[in-house]
Amino acid sequence: MNTSNINSTYMILLEYLISMIHYSTMSKASQQRRFNINRSRKKTEPNQLLRILVILLGFCVISFLTSTYILQQETSKSQHQHITKAFVIPTKNNDSLDSQIVSQSLPRSEQQSTLALGIPEIPNSQHAYTISPMTTQLLLPKWVQEYVSWHQKMRSEFPGQSIITDPNAPPVLVRTCLGLCGGLHDRLGQLPLDLYLANQTKRVLLIKWIKPQPLEEFLVPPSDGIDWVFPSDVEGWGTKCNTLNICAKQVRVQPQILGNNVDSKERKSISFQLIVEEGIKQLNGKLKDIKAVTYQILGHLDEDYLEQRLRELGETDMIHGTASFGNIFRKFFQPHPNVQNQIDEANKKYCLVPGEYSVCHCRVRHPKAYKTGETFDGKYIANADKLGLPFEGRFRDLAVDLASRAIQCTATLPDVDNHPIYFMADESELVRYLTRHLMNATYISEHADWFDDPHSTNSTAKEIMSHHHVVARDQDIKNAHIDKNKGRPPEEYYGTFVDLYLGIQARCVVFGVGNYALFASKLGGRNCKMRYAKELWGGENTTHKRETQECALP
Numbered sequence: 001m002n003t004s005n006i007n008s009t010y011m012i013l014l015e016y017l018i019s020m021i022h023y024s025t026m027s028k029a030s031q032q033r034r035f036n037i038n039r040s041r042k043k044t045e046p047n048q049l050l051r052i053l054v055i056l057l058g059f060c061v062i063s064f065l066t067s068t069y070i071l072q073q074e075t076s077k078s079q080h081q082h083i084t085k086a087f088v089i090p091t092k093n094n095d096s097l098d099s100q101i102v103s104q105s106l107p108r109s110e111q112q113s114t115l116a117l118g119i120p121e122i123p124n125s126q127h128a129y130t131i132s133p134m135t136t137q138l139l140l141p142k143w144v145q146e147y148v149s150w151h152q153k154m155r156s157e158f159p160g161q162s163i164i165t166d167p168n169a170p171p172v173l174v175r176t177c178l179g180l181c182g183g184l185h186d187r188l189g190q191l192p193l194d195l196y197l198a199n200q201t202k203r204v205l206l207i208k209w210i211k212p213q214p215l216e217e218f219l220v221p222p223s224d225g226i227d228w229v230f231p232s233d234v235e236g237w238g239t240k241c242n243t244l245n246i247c248a249k250q251v252r253v254q255p256q257i258l259g260n261n262v263d264s265k266e267r268k269s270i271s272f273q274l275i276v277e278e279g280i281k282q283l284n285g286k287l288k289d290i291k292a293v294t295y296q297i298l299g300h301l302d303e304d305y306l307e308q309r310l311r312e313l314g315e316t317d318m319i320h321g322t323a324s325f326g327n328i329f330r331k332f333f334q335p336h337p338n339v340q341n342q343i344d345e346a347n348k349k350y351c352l353v354p355g356e357y358s359v360c361h362c363r364v365r366h367p368k369a370y371k372t373g374e375t376f377d378g379k380y381i382a383n384a385d386k387l388g389l390p391f392e393g394r395f396r397d398l399a400v401d402l403a404s405r406a407i408q409c410t411a412t413l414p415d416v417d418n419h420p421i422y423f424m425a426d427e428s429e430l431v432r433y434l435t436r437h438l439m440n441a442t443y444i445s446e447h448a449d450w451f452d453d454p455h456s457t458n459s460t461a462k463e464i465m466s467h468h469h470v471v472a473r474d475q476d477i478k479n480a481h482i483d484k485n486k487g488r489p490p491e492e493y494y495g496t497f498v499d500l501y502l503g504i505q506a507r508c509v510v511f512g513v514g515n516y517a518l519f520a521s522k523l524g525g526r527n528c529k530m531r532y533a534k535e536l537w538g539g540e541n542t543t544h545k546r547e548t549q550e551c552a553l554p
Contacts, residue, residue: 361517
């Protein structure tokens, strides 16, 4: 019941109560005159006890409504207490990183928001978080929502190629992948930083992949999200070229800022902070009038830097460890229909209800899962993603042992016996062996000698699989690594995106080496995540510090 309805009901009951009190104190003659009693019909006087009960009932109702009204008023009052927030807008001197501080009054309930950064303040935009009209409610920091609104407005005013060719269109910042760019987490795990760069430089953010295929083959912009797709057939941007290398070469000669991508010479020689700050300075300075500038900055391993910058600007939502991380991703992407069909098929076939199953991921071809320079039958593990490794011998045994421990760790999660475990791995043969062959009596019989020793790798794996409900999608097409296996048909990479989304909708994620499954858990906003294996070399990165439980099994 809203306040106006409470007020109306309150007044009606109050008037009725007063009339009843007044009526009970009237003389018989007055009562007869007031109600014009017909002498020809014998009326009995209202029972005195009944009148008292009616009066008491009225008092109770009014007391209840009064309490409700007071409570509602106090709640409303607390939600509209204001605090002063500061937000930063770059000064007109774009060659400098100096900023002016502007005050804004925000409701206390919205103090998690923050600052408008590079984009001018939108009139009447007073809410820290905005709910978008998507299928799920997307809470976004104010500066992100304002940038999204501005980006949508610019793409609407300058559709298609005009965002590049029209001199009145705003400049664009193009995140590219032209060669080695890493896996999905490397490529898509730094959207908050991408937004920060574009927002601080007043540029429309676009994404252009040449390798392994255009990103829009796998992910597409939501209808009410950010249209990040670089327009097709723009001269000099991967057009009229017969090979991926020639297309990439065209884009490489476009103006660009300093980067630190996986194939960048500056990656180890220059600090990440300097790369970002110098890039902003260039985009607001000598490159200010250049319509389209490209960049390849690898930022997902340096989340602390962006969080520090946001904190200095007065932000309280650091994004990487909040729901905003996944919500930003959903503003950019939804699965391509071909990918979505496979997600739907897996959900239906294996009864995967979002939020009601756990994911177990094994990355057995990652170099950091082994000591540096590790070889198997003379083949370096560092080349496994590109060239593959035969699923046999010592490599096979190590992979099966690792997967067995991963599933055992997954089984320690709360209430896991009431939910399926979805198993995914970078090695398709491992998935097939665990979830198909070990469940097949004919296969077991044909390889009976593998299981003679009850303590062997195969016997242990078979025993573990028999005690848990583990499912996996069909591996008819082997998992192609999105960075090392280039130029294949789009459908050979679908599995990478299907498993990512199945990880996003899982209730818990268990992972080892690499960041792929951890990326899925961050996008899904799940706090239930466990790590069963650590990388054997290389520095610890910030993504592993977000409330991840370590598997307690030996």
